Amino acid sequence: MLNIQVLNDKLEVEKGTKFETLAKKYQKYFKSPILLAKQNNRLIELSNTIQKEGEIIFYDISHMEGMRVYHRSVSFLMIKAIKEMLGKKASVVIEHSLHKSLYCEVRESNVTVNQKFLDELTEKMHKLVERDIPIQKYAFYREEAMQKVREFGMENKARLFRFRRASNINLYEMDGVYDYFYGYMVPSTGYLKKFQLMLYENGFLIRFPDRKNPDRILEFTDPEKISGVFMEQMKWCTLMGVNNVADLNEVITDGKFGDLVRINEALHEKKVAEIADKIYQKRDKVKIVLIAGPSSSGKTTFANRLCVQLRVLGIVPHAISLDDYFINREDVPLDEFGNKDFEDINTLDLKLFNDHITRMIAGETVEMPHYNFVTGKREYNGEYGTLEKGGIFVVEGIHGLNDLLTASIASENKFKIFISAMTQLNIDDHNRISTSDSRLIRRIVRDNQFRGRDATTTIAGWDYVTRGEEKNIFPYQENADAIFNSATIYELSVLKQYAEPLLFKIDQSQSEFVAAKRLIKFLDYFLGANGDAIPNNSIIKEFLGGSCFKV
Structure with a gap:
């Protein structure tokens, strides 16, 4: 016992x-x-x-680890149903997450995804749930696993297995269909009663229960602008010939990694220039550019690169730090756990910020504050600011898209930019790369390189960071006038060499071990690559070091 x-x-x-x-x-x-x-x-x-x-x-399902299992298991259920409908080699791709749903496309030339198709697919999935089919895990030698997934038309998985160091590979089986998944599954299909399929773009969404109200499907609000960025990134992946990790690994083994870096960075620079052009076209009206995005999106580097492009167009940018408008630390509001919530918008002196910006836009000169992080108080040191003709303010901060920040400033005077690392590269057709995990890896590397923090500390604080993003950033992302996707296709091959030693330091006795183990397994899919080809103005240099900007 x-x-x-x-x-x-x-x-x-x-x-x-x-x-x-x-x-x-x-x-x-x-x-x-x-x-x-x-x-x-x-x-x-x-x-x-x-x-x-x-x-x-x-x-x-109320816990994130439980939700991951549910997402993965329903995905397998959908794949099984597709193969029953269209044949064992039928191709369906889980492209990315969108508003906590999964966007999928059927890659069969003779299949039209319409409501009739989705109704049939939904019915097929529910019948599989009613049968309560066991989902079983089997270990195969690598060559056997490659042969098995090829039987089901999963060539991208077979190519991925070439780069696995382990001699054995676990495949999941559901009523004769085998597939590989990164993570855990429920015991049987009977657990998967709640889901909904919805037509979207060129495919469909799998919608899931609300974590807080598991009896209901989470309400879907269409993030049209964010969806457009993902669709654009899909085209970029196709342009570069890298749609999954196997493609990326083959680029590295073929000695073409430097070319991939240069193409990706050129696409980034082109996008920054396009955003600068949009601002230039509204130069008679726009007086303040507001940049917001979640942690480790590369906001500082992006802001610097945008300023360079604005100068090329004859616009003089002036950076303003929102940090200098913090209220005194003793007055910071508390969160639901009784801790000081430094990411709440009310930690900023909104009245003073609006007063200063409005007056400077009108041509006045104002004395600028400076926040002393040692004393936790705002100070004045005789520094003055104004906005001369042809100038524009550039403000970077998590609340940039929230109209409360600039309530006294006319809409026509504002240009809002949302930046995030929205990863489109996937492990394979059925295992996507979480944008949150990609940003966490960036932050682990940066915190260790420049802030003296170990991976344990960064992971321990990540839930607090993401809660703040859900409250303060993501609800306002569709307010943006422009969106910049800071993800690069190549970055994880470089970052892994910095992140893995830090993650392996985390002991099983520590609560952060579960997340570390997941990230280690995730990074193991990637071959390492030398970052020498990365230019010093790249967003990735903000995390690796060696940036030409003060970040």
């Missing part, structure tokens, strides 16, 4: 008991079906058996 603890219960269970069996006894304490277990700081599928003593924690 094994001594374990679940919630506040201490009990004995027989060695070899399934986690799923134990989960059923505690289901009454959860709002939605339990999907995953954690023991000794390792995530464990419910289909596994209990082999060790220690506390067991169960996750349902």
Whole structure:
């Protein structure tokens, strides 16, 4: 017998008991079906058996780890249904996440994705759910795994397996269909009752339950501008001939990595110049450019590159730091956990900021504040600001797209830019790369390089960072006049060499181990590449070091 603890219960269970069996006894304490277990700081599928003593924690869809399992499992359900409808080699691609949904495209020339098709697909998926088909994991030798996925038309996975160092590869099986997934699955299709398919662009969205209200499908608000950026990035990937990690690895082995970097950076520069041109076309009206985006998007480098392009057009940019408009630290509002919320918009003296900008636009000169981060108070040191003819203010900060920040400034005087690293490169056709994970890897490297923080500290604070983004940034992204995608196709091949040693330092006893293990496995798909070809004005240099800008 094994001594374990679940919630506040201490009990004995027989060695070899399934986690799923134990989960059923505690289901009454959860709002939605339990999907995953954690023991000794390792995530464990419910289909596994209990082999060790220690506390067991169960996750349902309300926890991010549970939601990842649900997304992945419903994706497999959809793929199985597609292959039943169109044949075992039929191709469907999970392109990217959009407003917490997954955008998918069917890549069969004789198939039109319309409402009739989606209705049939939905019915097929629900029938598979009703059958409660087991989802089982099997280990194959690498060559066998490559042969198996080729049977189902998954050539991109077979090419990816060439670069795997492990001799064995785990494939999941659902009623005769085999596939490879990065992460864990539910035990059977009966767990997957809640989902909805919706026509979108050239394909369809898989919509999922609301984490806070799991009985309801999350409401979908169409982020048209963000969707347009993803579609543009898909074209960029095609232009560069790199749509997945296998393509990227082959570019590296073929000695063409430098060419890929140069093309990607040229596309970035072209986009920055296009945004500068839009501002120039409105130069008689626009007096302030507001740049906002989530953590590790490369806002500072982008702002500097934009300023260079504006100067080329004869516009003189003046940078203003929102940090200097912080209220005194003692007055910072508290969040729901009773901690000072330094990312709340009310940490800024909005009245003073609006007064200063309005007066300077009108031609007045004002004394500029300076925030002392040591004392936590705003100071005045005799520095003055004004806006001369042909000038424009450039303001970078997380609240740039929120109209509360510039409530007293006329809309025609503002140009808003949203920047984020919206990764389009995927591991393969069915395993996408999370934009949040990409930004986290950037931040781990930067924090260690320039702020003396280890990966444990960065990961520990990431939930706080992302909560702030959900509250303060993403709700306003569609307010932008222009959107810049700062992701590069090549970056993870370079960043992995900096990030992996930091992640391997995290011990299993630390709570951050689960995230570190996920990131290590994720980075293992990539071949490492030398970053010498990356120019010193690249956004990636903001994280690696060696930027020509003060970042």
